[in-house]
Amino acid sequence: MVGMTVRYDDVLGPLQAAYDARAAWRDGLGKEPWKLEERQAFRDRLAPGTRLLEIGAGTGQDSVYFRDEGFAVVAADLSPAMVERCRAKGLEAHVMDFLRLDVPAGSFDAVYTMNCLLHVPNHDLPTVLAAIRTVLCPGGLFFLGVYGGTDSAEGAIDTDEYMPPRFFSWRTDEQLLGFATAWFDVVDFHVVGEGRGHRFQSLTLRRPDLVGSGSDHAAGDSERPRGYRWTPLYTPLEGVARGEGRRHAADV
Numbered sequence: 001m002v003g004m005t006v007r008y009d010d011v012l013g014p015l016q017a018a019y020d021a022r023a024a025w026r027d028g029l030g031k032e033p034w035k036l037e038e039r040q041a042f043r044d045r046l047a048p049g050t051r052l053l054e055i056g057a058g059t060g061q062d063s064v065y066f067r068d069e070g071f072a073v074v075a076a077d078l079s080p081a082m083v084e085r086c087r088a089k090g091l092e093a094h095v096m097d098f099l100r101l102d103v104p105a106g107s108f109d110a111v112y113t114m115n116c117l118l119h120v121p122n123h124d125l126p127t128v129l130a131a132i133r134t135v136l137c138p139g140g141l142f143f144l145g146v147y148g149g150t151d152s153a154e155g156a157i158d159t160d161e162y163m164p165p166r167f168f169s170w171r172t173d174e175q176l177l178g179f180a181t182a183w184f185d186v187v188d189f190h191v192v193g194e195g196r197g198h199r200f201q202s203l204t205l206r207r208p209d210l211v212g213s214g215s216d217h218a219a220g221d222s223e224r225p226r227g228y229r230w231t232p233l234y235t236p237l238e239g240v241a242r243g244e245g246r247r248h249a250a251d252v
Contacts, residue, residue: 007121022162026059050109051109053101055076057077060089060091074103076096077096083095106136110141111143119167119168121167130183139206149199154167184206188203189203
């Protein structure tokens with residue numbers, strides 16, 4: 001993959017196949033305590049009656065939680081098998097991927113994404129963030145949680161337990177913040193887990209509600225804004241394949 005420009009449409013099909021095949025297994029997984037804490041912290045920022053879109057909803061465990069907390073929830077996932085499991089839980093759920101969020105602009109007060117934007121190549125991440133910004137109302141909140149760390153790489157993990165192996169894009173804290181602040185204001189950023197390799201990067205972001213604010217761009221504008229720090233990363237995930245100091249792919 002060295003020297004190639006990886007696009008999201010190149011990895012979408014394999015991702016759908018991998019997650020379709022694992023839908024039943026993932027539906028039986030529990031949540032680690034720290035993930036519950038991250039979810040609760042975001043929930044505590046939301047006003048009563050919040051309209052929330054979960055992107056990368058999987059089998060709907062988090063969407064059910066937000067629904068039961070009294071929010072108006074829509075679940076979206078690229079995997080038809082995952083979406084069927086969401087619907088079986090009584091959720092409004094749709095097959096949608098990051099580049100094609102088929103909802104009206106400004107439809108939601110909050111967007112929640114847990115461990116899904118790490119499947120978006122860096123080349124397309126600005127377009128995805130612009131799309132998420134567009135579906136949020138002004139002042140809306142966006143939770144972006146991914147694994148990242150002190151190094152950066154893109155590619156499929158040969159030792160991934162999923163078949164076909166999934167594509168991942170790992171980003172340093174600085175790179176992730178550079179992407180995010182081009183479109184949003186930062187409410188909170190912290191990491192869970194320290195040391196070598198990858199840890200969880202937790203970002204709570206807000207869509208600016210005033211024209212002319214630092215991160216404000218025209219709705220739907222997917223061009224890289226001025227001052228955007230662009231670092232193309234096309235390094236294979238050789239360290240992941242060897243299991244060197246990284247979180248196991250099955251945890252994602």
